[in-house]
Amino acid sequence: MARGRGAYRLNKVLNRIVPSLMFLMIYLGSKLVLNQSIPYLFEHSSSDYHYWIKFYKLFFISQVSLTAALYLAIYLNLFTTPQSRLSGNPTIQKISDRSIIYQCVDHTGSPLRCTICNDQIIPIRARHCLDCELCVPGFDHHCVWFAQCISITNTLKPFIQVLILGATAILTGAIPIYPIVLQHVRQVIRLTWSAQSSGDTLRKIWWNRWWGWAGGPVYRYIGGLCLGYIYYPEINLQDPSTTFTKAPHGGTKTQQATKLVLSEPTLSALLIVLAATMVLGVILAMLTIVLKNNILNGLSTLEIERARQAKRASREAGVKLWVPSPASDGQPRGKVIFVPPDLPIFDLGPKLNFQHIMGKQVWHWFVPWTIGHLPDGVEWPISDKWIDYLRSLDVYHEGEL
Incomplete structure (x- = not known):
């Protein structure tokens, strides 16, 4: 790769892509927590815990707001010393x-x-x-995450702060969602991977086809899980064991599914949680390196x-x-x-x-x-x-x- 002025550099492409993905993930993750997770907690908990759920909501909003503001400040180069200051130092x-x-x-x-x-x-x-x-x-x-240089004299301090805030914000938002998503994964596997009639759909299009093994065992089971999520609503409606029990505040679970994504397994919720977990792992690795x-x-x-x-x-x-x-x-x-x-x-x-x-x-x-x-x-x-x-x-x- 050329290293001269004006030469093509991969980082210049990543500088445009990665921050956009980060802002998108902040938006989607916050939306999942505020519009889905917190209403889900309200509907599935007694009124004695509603005060603490409201406090949790305020705490999460403050965490995300501080993280986003500090991230944006580094991205906009508000902490970095201009070049003229170095020459005039x-x-x-x-x-x-x-x-x-x-x-x-x-x-x-x-x-x-x-x-x-x-x-x-x-x-x-x-x-x-x-x-x-x-x-x-x-x-x-x-750092392509911020599309800026991290320097000891200016941006390393807010860089550390945004990593800590980001990690706590992800944990704050994800901890209540993790058990729900895990339960959904088990539910999808139990229904769509079943040896009974509910598993016929995936057997016809995946498990009994050669392309189900084309990428090896990891590819096979990840593909089976994704297809299970995609076909879950259809298979769930056809499954005779499905019951329409009353939800805690009236209405059926099927009716609630139209309101809350977390009421039923959805691939979008799974992907957001997996992406947040991956980002959390990268953040913890960065903090370890800095330490x-x-x-x-x-x-x-x-x-x-x-x-x-x-x-x-x-x-x-x-x-x-x-x-x-x-x-x-x-x-x-x-x-x-x-x-x-x-x-x-x-x-x-x-x-x-x-x-x-x-x-x-x-x-x-x-x-x-x-x-x-x-x-x-x-x-x-x-x-x-x-x-x-x-x-x-x-x-x-x-x-x-």
Whole structure:
């Protein structure tokens, strides 16, 4: 795949598709809970629990509203530092003065520059994103879920918050629906997969046909379940064992099925629940990665990926850094060193790593904006242990690797 300016990139396509699917799922999931699940709970519970169902409804609405608002804020790029701020950042001058640690390209200490952004200096831990077409300080990764870059300095904090809110919103909405949908699955299997006459339809079109085995056993049973849902209403009406018992508040169950999707098995409800479960799994995986990499080890996703690429490379890979020595007579001096890409020089320990992302005060954790606790993306805090280690390394000489 080409990597130049204007080249085709899959992420640019996914940037348009994935957020649209996410907004659609938020809408359909909320509609299923508010219009189907909650009325179902009201109809199938005593009046003693109605107060708690109303509280549950308000809690779910607040969860979804906060999640959608924060998701939309990241999608609209409300937290990301504009490119002009990086070029106009006064801390960039410290790189020109060689008074801070920065990434360089040769043994003379020439700073790394972006050829796409008019030779703009690229600070350490920054990267030019080919999808967003700008240099991002504190780059962690580009996320197609939000169609934006996630950076340590700006969007990692609201990114974590929206993941937590999204997970709790999905669990809040899905927990009452899971047992209903599971009961429906059992009901569909019992009726449409039956060895009795009710199972004749699927035997004729699926189980006894060669295409029922075309994709293997997983394909066979998933297809049988989907077809069971599709033909369930027809088979259910023809089944002599079907009874029309009275519902708790009058009317028959068949009449209630016209009101509530969850009153009878429907494929749409099953697919929404499965999609929500899949998204929940992805969210939990993302939170695990953030906890392991960013908080416990002080590494960004970019640094992890560079380390993986280095292991696959045939030659030794690493990063050239300019490390200033203690100032003497106001004139900073230093040297160029060569370090492995996975060296966690920005690891301050789990507590400080967490505070640098989420904030030092507890109330900071619940607002999406940075409140003076994050680096500016050019100069990064490094522990004395790592400073001493870097200064102890030998000077890098061109061509010695």
